Amino acid sequence: MIFLTVGTQLAFPRLARAMNDYAAKHDEQVIAQVGGDDADLPNLDVRHMLPPDEFVDIFRRARVVVAHAGVGTILSARRYKRPLVIVPRRHALGEHRNDHQLATAQALVGLSGLHVAWEIEDLPKLLDGGALKSADGSTGSRHAALVDGIGQFIAAGGKGVAPARTTGIVRQKAVSRAP
Known part of the structure:
Protein backbone atom coordinates (compact mmCIF):
# COMPACT_ATOMS: atom_id res chain seq x y z
CA MET A 1 0.00 0.00 0.00
CA GLY A 129 12.34 1.15 -9.32
CA GLY A 130 12.70 -1.12 -6.31
CA ALA A 131 15.49 1.07 -4.95
CA LEU A 132 13.38 2.66 -2.22
CA LYS A 133 15.06 2.23 1.13
CA SER A 134 13.60 2.89 4.54
CA ALA A 135 14.95 5.49 6.86
CA ASP A 136 17.42 3.93 9.23
CA GLY A 137 16.24 6.03 12.13
CA SER A 138 19.69 7.58 12.31
CA THR A 139 20.31 10.32 14.78
CA GLY A 140 23.42 11.43 12.93
CA SER A 141 24.53 15.04 12.56
CA ARG A 142 22.17 15.87 9.67
CA HIS A 143 19.18 14.55 11.61
CA ALA A 144 20.28 16.33 14.77
CA ALA A 145 20.75 19.59 12.84
CA LEU A 146 17.26 19.27 11.39
CA VAL A 147 15.69 18.67 14.79
CA ASP A 148 17.75 21.51 16.30
CA GLY A 149 16.66 23.91 13.56
CA ILE A 150 13.01 23.02 14.02
CA GLY A 151 13.36 23.46 17.78
CA GLN A 152 14.85 26.93 17.32
CA PHE A 153 12.06 27.89 14.95
CA ILE A 154 9.40 26.72 17.40
CA ALA A 155 11.15 28.40 20.34
CA ALA A 156 11.13 31.67 18.42
CA GLY A 157 7.40 31.28 17.83
CA GLY A 158 8.01 31.20 14.08
CA LYS A 159 8.82 34.92 14.20
CA GLY A 160 12.06 36.74 13.71
CA VAL A 161 13.86 33.77 12.20
CA ALA A 162 15.73 33.53 8.94
CA PRO A 163 17.11 30.39 7.31
CA ALA A 164 20.82 29.79 7.68
CA ARG A 165 22.82 27.01 6.07
CA THR A 166 24.91 24.96 8.45
CA THR A 167 26.53 21.61 7.67
CA GLY A 168 24.46 21.20 4.53
CA ILE A 169 21.10 21.45 6.25
CA VAL A 170 18.64 24.27 6.63
CA ARG A 171 18.72 25.57 10.19
CA GLN A 172 17.15 28.60 11.76
CA LYS A 173 18.86 31.45 13.55
CA ALA A 174 17.26 34.34 15.35
CA VAL A 175 17.61 37.73 13.71
CA SER A 176 16.79 41.06 15.22
CA ARG A 177 14.39 43.33 13.40
CA ALA A 178 14.26 47.06 13.79
CA PRO A 179 10.83 48.34 14.87
Whole structure:
Protein backbone atom coordinates (compact mmCIF):
# COMPACT_ATOMS: atom_id res chain seq x y z
CA MET A 1 0.00 0.00 0.00
CA ILE A 2 1.14 3.53 -0.80
CA PHE A 3 0.19 6.41 1.46
CA LEU A 4 -0.12 9.83 -0.15
CA THR A 5 -0.27 12.75 2.25
CA VAL A 6 -0.28 16.41 1.27
CA GLY A 7 -0.47 17.93 4.74
CA THR A 8 -3.35 19.74 6.39
CA GLN A 9 -2.96 23.31 5.16
CA LEU A 10 -3.15 23.16 1.37
CA ALA A 11 -4.40 20.80 -1.29
CA PHE A 12 -1.77 19.62 -3.80
CA PRO A 13 -3.75 18.83 -6.99
CA ARG A 14 -0.69 18.21 -9.19
CA LEU A 15 0.54 15.46 -6.87
CA ALA A 16 -2.94 14.00 -6.27
CA ARG A 17 -3.59 13.76 -10.03
CA ALA A 18 -0.19 12.15 -10.62
CA MET A 19 -0.87 9.52 -7.96
CA ASN A 20 -4.37 8.94 -9.36
CA ASP A 21 -2.80 8.28 -12.78
CA TYR A 22 -0.19 6.00 -11.19
CA ALA A 23 -2.86 4.00 -9.32
CA ALA A 24 -4.84 3.51 -12.55
CA LYS A 25 -1.88 1.59 -14.00
CA HIS A 26 -0.82 -0.38 -10.92
CA ASP A 27 -2.44 -3.01 -8.76
CA GLU A 28 -1.57 -1.44 -5.43
CA GLN A 29 -3.87 0.41 -3.08
CA VAL A 30 -3.15 4.12 -2.66
CA ILE A 31 -4.65 5.76 0.41
CA ALA A 32 -4.62 9.51 -0.14
CA GLN A 33 -4.98 12.23 2.49
CA VAL A 34 -5.69 15.17 0.18
CA GLY A 35 -6.92 17.92 2.49
CA GLY A 36 -9.41 20.21 0.79
CA ASP A 37 -8.91 18.79 -2.72
CA ASP A 38 -12.35 18.01 -4.16
CA ALA A 39 -11.06 16.67 -7.50
CA ASP A 40 -12.40 13.42 -8.89
CA LEU A 41 -9.71 10.87 -7.99
CA PRO A 42 -11.41 7.53 -8.71
CA ASN A 43 -8.26 5.40 -8.40
CA LEU A 44 -7.39 6.59 -4.90
CA ASP A 45 -8.87 5.74 -1.52
CA VAL A 46 -9.45 9.42 -0.66
CA ARG A 47 -9.45 10.71 2.90
CA HIS A 48 -9.66 14.47 3.16
CA MET A 49 -8.40 14.55 6.75
CA LEU A 50 -7.33 11.80 9.13
CA PRO A 51 -7.42 11.61 12.91
CA PRO A 52 -3.86 11.32 14.30
CA ASP A 53 -4.17 7.65 15.33
CA GLU A 54 -5.44 6.62 11.89
CA PHE A 55 -2.72 8.68 10.19
CA VAL A 56 -0.05 6.86 12.22
CA ASP A 57 -1.61 3.45 11.52
CA ILE A 58 -1.67 4.06 7.75
CA PHE A 59 1.82 5.56 7.81
CA ARG A 60 3.22 2.49 9.59
CA ARG A 61 1.53 0.04 7.18
CA ALA A 62 2.61 1.82 3.98
CA ARG A 63 5.20 0.27 1.67
CA VAL A 64 6.16 3.84 0.80
CA VAL A 65 4.87 7.30 1.69
CA VAL A 66 4.52 9.95 -1.02
CA ALA A 67 4.20 13.53 0.18
CA HIS A 68 4.87 17.21 -0.20
CA ALA A 69 8.18 18.34 1.31
CA GLY A 70 6.65 19.14 4.68
CA VAL A 71 8.91 18.83 7.70
CA GLY A 72 6.26 17.04 9.77
CA THR A 73 5.92 14.29 7.18
CA ILE A 74 9.68 13.98 6.83
CA LEU A 75 10.05 13.57 10.59
CA SER A 76 7.22 10.99 10.64
CA ALA A 77 9.00 8.97 7.94
CA ARG A 78 12.15 9.01 10.06
CA ARG A 79 10.24 8.03 13.19
CA TYR A 80 8.34 5.14 11.59
CA LYS A 81 11.21 4.13 9.29
CA ARG A 82 9.18 4.31 6.10
CA PRO A 83 10.65 5.11 2.69
CA LEU A 84 9.54 8.60 1.69
CA VAL A 85 9.23 10.12 -1.76
CA ILE A 86 8.77 13.87 -1.61
CA VAL A 87 7.48 16.13 -4.35
CA PRO A 88 8.26 19.74 -3.41
CA ARG A 89 5.49 22.26 -3.99
CA ARG A 90 6.56 24.99 -6.42
CA HIS A 91 5.86 28.68 -6.05
CA ALA A 92 5.98 29.19 -9.84
CA LEU A 93 3.02 26.79 -10.18
CA GLY A 94 1.02 28.58 -7.48
CA GLU A 95 1.38 25.66 -5.05
CA HIS A 96 2.85 27.66 -2.16
CA ARG A 97 3.80 31.19 -1.14
CA ASN A 98 7.52 30.61 -1.79
CA ASP A 99 9.95 27.81 -2.67
CA HIS A 100 10.83 26.74 0.87
CA GLN A 101 9.86 23.15 0.01
CA LEU A 102 12.44 23.09 -2.78
CA ALA A 103 15.02 24.40 -0.30
CA THR A 104 14.02 21.72 2.21
CA ALA A 105 14.36 18.98 -0.43
CA GLN A 106 17.75 20.30 -1.57
CA ALA A 107 19.01 20.43 2.01
CA LEU A 108 17.96 16.86 2.73
CA VAL A 109 19.18 15.14 -0.45
CA GLY A 110 21.09 12.03 0.54
CA LEU A 111 19.26 11.51 3.83
CA SER A 112 18.63 7.79 4.31
CA GLY A 113 15.13 6.79 3.27
CA LEU A 114 14.31 10.09 1.55
CA HIS A 115 13.85 10.21 -2.22
CA VAL A 116 13.02 13.35 -4.20
CA ALA A 117 10.86 13.50 -7.32
CA TRP A 118 12.12 16.84 -8.65
CA GLU A 119 9.64 16.59 -11.51
CA ILE A 120 6.23 14.94 -11.26
CA GLU A 121 7.24 12.68 -14.16
CA ASP A 122 9.96 11.16 -11.92
CA LEU A 123 7.38 9.75 -9.51
CA PRO A 124 6.47 6.45 -11.27
CA LYS A 125 10.13 5.59 -11.82
CA LEU A 126 10.89 6.10 -8.13
CA LEU A 127 7.87 4.06 -7.03
CA ASP A 128 8.54 1.22 -9.46
CA GLY A 129 12.34 1.15 -9.32
CA GLY A 130 12.70 -1.12 -6.31
CA ALA A 131 15.49 1.07 -4.95
CA LEU A 132 13.38 2.66 -2.22
CA LYS A 133 15.06 2.23 1.13
CA SER A 134 13.60 2.89 4.54
CA ALA A 135 14.95 5.49 6.86
CA ASP A 136 17.42 3.93 9.23
CA GLY A 137 16.24 6.03 12.13
CA SER A 138 19.69 7.58 12.31
CA THR A 139 20.31 10.32 14.78
CA GLY A 140 23.42 11.43 12.93
CA SER A 141 24.53 15.04 12.56
CA ARG A 142 22.17 15.87 9.67
CA HIS A 143 19.18 14.55 11.61
CA ALA A 144 20.28 16.33 14.77
CA ALA A 145 20.75 19.59 12.84
CA LEU A 146 17.26 19.27 11.39
CA VAL A 147 15.69 18.67 14.79
CA ASP A 148 17.75 21.51 16.30
CA GLY A 149 16.66 23.91 13.56
CA ILE A 150 13.01 23.02 14.02
CA GLY A 151 13.36 23.46 17.78
CA GLN A 152 14.85 26.93 17.32
CA PHE A 153 12.06 27.89 14.95
CA ILE A 154 9.40 26.72 17.40
CA ALA A 155 11.15 28.40 20.34
CA ALA A 156 11.13 31.67 18.42
CA GLY A 157 7.40 31.28 17.83
CA GLY A 158 8.01 31.20 14.08
CA LYS A 159 8.82 34.92 14.20
CA GLY A 160 12.06 36.74 13.71
CA VAL A 161 13.86 33.77 12.20
CA ALA A 162 15.73 33.53 8.94
CA PRO A 163 17.11 30.39 7.31
CA ALA A 164 20.82 29.79 7.68
CA ARG A 165 22.82 27.01 6.07
CA THR A 166 24.91 24.96 8.45
CA THR A 167 26.53 21.61 7.67
CA GLY A 168 24.46 21.20 4.53
CA ILE A 169 21.10 21.45 6.25
CA VAL A 170 18.64 24.27 6.63
CA ARG A 171 18.72 25.57 10.19
CA GLN A 172 17.15 28.60 11.76
CA LYS A 173 18.86 31.45 13.55
CA ALA A 174 17.26 34.34 15.35
CA VAL A 175 17.61 37.73 13.71
CA SER A 176 16.79 41.06 15.22
CA ARG A 177 14.39 43.33 13.40
CA ALA A 178 14.26 47.06 13.79
CA PRO A 179 10.83 48.34 14.87
